[in-house]
Amino acid sequence: MAASGPVVLLGCGRLGSAILEGWLLTETVRPSDLIILTPSEKPAAEAARAQGARINPPLETLRDARCVVVAVKPAVWREALAPLLPHLGEQAVILSVMAGVTAPSLAEGVGPWPIVRVMPTTGVARGRGVATVYAADDQARALGRALFEPMAVTVDLPDEAAMDAATAVAGSGAAYFYAMTEALARGGEAAGLPADTARTLARATFVAAAESAGDEPLDQLIGRIASPGGSTRAGLDVMAEGGRIDRLMAEVVAAAVRRNRKMGRN
Template identity: 55%
Template sequence: MARPVVLVGCGRLGSAIAEGWLASGAVAAADLIILNPSVKPVMDAARAAGARINPPVDSLKDARAIVLAVKPAKWREASAPLVGVLADDAVIVSVMAAVRGGALSSVFGDRIIGRVMPTTGVARAQGLATVWADSAAGREAAHALFIPVAETVDLAEEGLMDVATAVVGAGPAYFYAFTQALAQAGQAAGLDPEAAQQLARATLKSAAGGLPDEMSLSDAVARVASPGGVTQAGLAVLADNGLTATVTDAIRAATDRSIELSRDVPA
């Protein structure tokens, strides 16, 4: 049996991470420990597959990695019982927004620290995760846990995690909001509500599936928008109404809010 991975917190994101690990085999059920005050559905499934759920704290002494997925305001409370039993070489990986590496080190000492900002798509091994670590070893540990379930992007500076939170963490909501607006516009133009919703949702899925990794975003737009055509007419209206500026303002506001929240989190 390999040294276990401990998932601390099993809310929406923690549950998605556990689901992705189990489905992909990134962490074998027998090597997984989940700590959470209340039992979530994924915890029952993990237990049935061989994971340990809320075992005695001394069971953590051989853990190779601790993944902190609790609410930022509760992280010190959740971490306190762990510190005294963890091995010195246990890697601490946080998926919490707003909790800085320095704060983590103040609790976990000289242990290797990594921060990851994943999307809930990790549950289906279709996530996106930004990674920052204070060392190559921390980055490698984060990669081992998240590359099987997400496309990972390394960040050179921890401060960029706030921007990544605005883009990656909040970005899906922006796409959904645009899709909702697309459906509402279709309905206003005469489609019935059900058809408008169905077409807008299918368009989002189709657009995501039709973007090869090697294709630039500008080329992807040009491939759909023929000069003088229907799509180009709509894009011109979006540009005239400040689409890029509006999105830039949204990212700036979300980044600023992430920074503000970090000041409110127990240091």
């Protein structure tokens, strides 16, 4: 990995802005090393500019770039990246955070530069993201890890096929937990709680549970709350009956994986 040189962020939308904020928060990339390419003005880019980042400079400044982070929508990446390629030096690595665009299709559009795919969550903005990394090239993988580890729990994937499943678990998972929280609140309402009270209780419980989730193995955490013959155990038994919670989550993840694969083919 080149130890220095600009990092180019191509696209400063929802995820691009989150990455930018995370880099600045965790001091992963020096502001003076940041080049941001964005068609329209973005608050995160302007905040970075105030600290020394360059926005839309002449493309000749990309010559020493160590990395181009492609954070545009999959439908436009070819036209967005093509103008940059003639200006990149041989040290550059292409880092894609796009869902569903495979390394072989990137390689076909990119040419000789090593490729690393990283699938981060927007929690990187607060230095608390989750990221999965896949690269066939060791140096590209090391660079991907170096750019995301300071702001995300970062996991290497041994093969690219696992990226869609990792995206379905880590990228979509928070939405599934929120949906479960809503369902818990509706369960409380059905059992007689006022709607607002049920929602407040469910959300606060979800937040507290999330804070403890990293402390111990999950089955031990469950065991702390669910004593044999108690009320929590009665509820857990309903969830587990006939394997229904496992089956539900398997179907949920499988549907997201199918959609990721389909989007990747577009």
